[in-house]
Amino acid sequence: MTADHGTRLLLLSATGAGKLAGLARDTAVLLTRPGGPSLPEVCARAADGPHAAHRLSVIGRTAEEVAARLDAHLAGETVREVHTGVADGPARVAFLFSGQGAQFAGMGQGLYRTERVYRETFDRCADAARPFVSTPLQRLLHPDAEPHVVHRTAHGALGTFCVSTALAELWRSRGVEPATVLGFSSGEYAAAACAGALRVEDAVRLLGTEITLAERVTDGAMAVVALDEHTALDVLEDFEPTVGIAAVISPAEVSLSGRAATLDRITQRLAASGIRVSRLPVPAGLHSPLQEPALGELAAVAKGVRTCVPRVPFVSTVTGRPLEAGQLTPVYWGRHMRGPVRFLDAIRVMDAMGIRAFLELGPGRALVGLGARCLPGGGRLWPASLGRSTDGTGTMLDALGRLYTAGAPVSRTAVGAGARPAP
Known part of the structure; x- marks a missing residue:
């Protein structure tokens, strides 16, 4: 048995609660057996399935750590890294895209360094954003990035777009496809791109234009x-x-x-x-009457952008309702800039659609926190992809495990590989 310094996700399932407990106990013994299989090998075999209804997930960096967490869970302790659930069918997951203001220095640096899909998508978005920013957005991924760089409105909005869109592609590579999408404030553009309604480069162009115009307001x-x-x-x-x-x-x-x-x-x-x-701390007065003088300039740019029928259901926070065909017009983006953001209405619409798993894509946990206040009570999952982690690998695998216990399909390849240690 060899130690591994990357975070790993172990998925277990059985046809009943008792059988699942027995499987967890046997797996803990297997992980601590001298000469036994390594943690990556055990995770890969478990991910192969087939997957039954009673499910458990646990993350850890070494076989000993995972075994200890399983033992503590079986002893009745509350273990933050262990999740259980009964999947009575495929889980339908909503992607909630964060808006500006959630960004922080170093956000998701670990994912950028270790996940090729994430890095390539982030760089594609950052390259498209260059005309609208004063420094490459990769700078925001450094924990020592200067506050005036991180918190400039344009950097926050476009940097969060890069993170959110990269997370969307990484989630899809791990087998999780959205049943519907929603974006808060500047996150509306990331949601539109994820749904296929806008090309990524066009979404960045529109968002960059809107934020540049909005920053003219200084009072x-x-x-x-x-x-x-x-x-x-x-x-x-x-x-x-x-x-x-x-x-x-x-x-x-x-x-x-x-x-x-x-x-x-x-x-x-x-x-x-x-x-x-x-x-x-936002001097630009976003989504306010102060933005009205700029609406014509935004509309002029929007007229040159081609939109498509969304491939994924898109709940608009401009209208608070599902997006209708042909609705992404220059007038629509003007309404977006002027506000208000109708998050409460939109999240209630998703709930009425039968969505019970709400996943935040972006830095922080603001949207899942707000969503839980909008839809109080049990029976729903509110995981965050990144939270406040500068690494992000463990947070994302933990969220993947939570979705698995609710019935979300998970790519065996992604789980088997786990999160590679950063160089």
């Missing part, structure tokens, strides 16, 4: 307030129309965006009334 501000949409609209009626609702993000939360001076007066009144207010 804007944004804030999340604990109000429902209708109450927020009533509050805004008392102020000049330079602030609007930028996003409806949960049943009791909206984001407001617009002229900073006006937003200051609004949030002061709300805070004095005991309403929770969280300011966002």
Whole structure:
């Protein structure tokens, strides 16, 4: 038995809970047997299937670590790296594409270094984004990347697009295809590309144009307030129309965006009334009335972009409904830039479609956190592809295991290979 320094995913299944427990116990013994098979060999054999309904997944870096986690799980302990479930049919997975603001220095660096599909897709997107950024977006993958580089609005939006689109291709290479897609704010462009409605290069061109235009606004501000949409609209009626609702993000939360001076007066009144207010460090006033002067310029660029009928069902956060044929017009992208982002409506539509596994593609966990607030209760999975990891390999394999326990198909080749150690 040889040690392995890359994260591995072990998948087990059986026809009943008792049989699954017995298989897990036998596997733990096998992994610690002197002269026994290596962890990669055991993972590869287990991934071959066939796969029964009662399922378990566990990640680990060595055979001893995986065996210890199985033993602890069998002893009744809660083990964060172990997941179980009963798959009563193929799981339908929604891809949720993150928007700008989620980015951080070093995001997914490990995946870029070790996964060819991920790296090639990221580089393709980053090359298309060069006209819109002041530094190559690969710089954002360094943990020591300068804050002013990471948090520039254009770098955040386009860097997140690169990460999200690369994750989509990596997930597909591992056997997970989306049943439907959704994008939050700038994530709408990544969702459109994933669905096949836009070429990747055209999605980058549109997003780069929108963000470049949006950055002209320098006296804007944004804030999340604990109000429902209708109450927020009533509050805004008392102020000049330079602030609007930028996003409806949960049943009791909206984001407001617009002229900073006006937003200051609004949030002061709300805070004095005991309403929770969280300011966002975004001077561009995204999805606000301040963007209206730029809509014509965005439309002019959008007229030169060819759109296609989506190959994957696409739930729009512009309308809050499934995208209809011919809807991705220049007017549509103008509505996207002006806002609001209708995340609450869109995630409820996905739930009505029977989706029970919601996977975030992008840095962070913001969308799966918001989604769980929009759709409270059990019976749903909310994994993140990357979270706040600069490595990303273990986080993604853990999410893959969670999806497997819910019934998602998984590529045997991807699981058998595991995450290779970075050079």
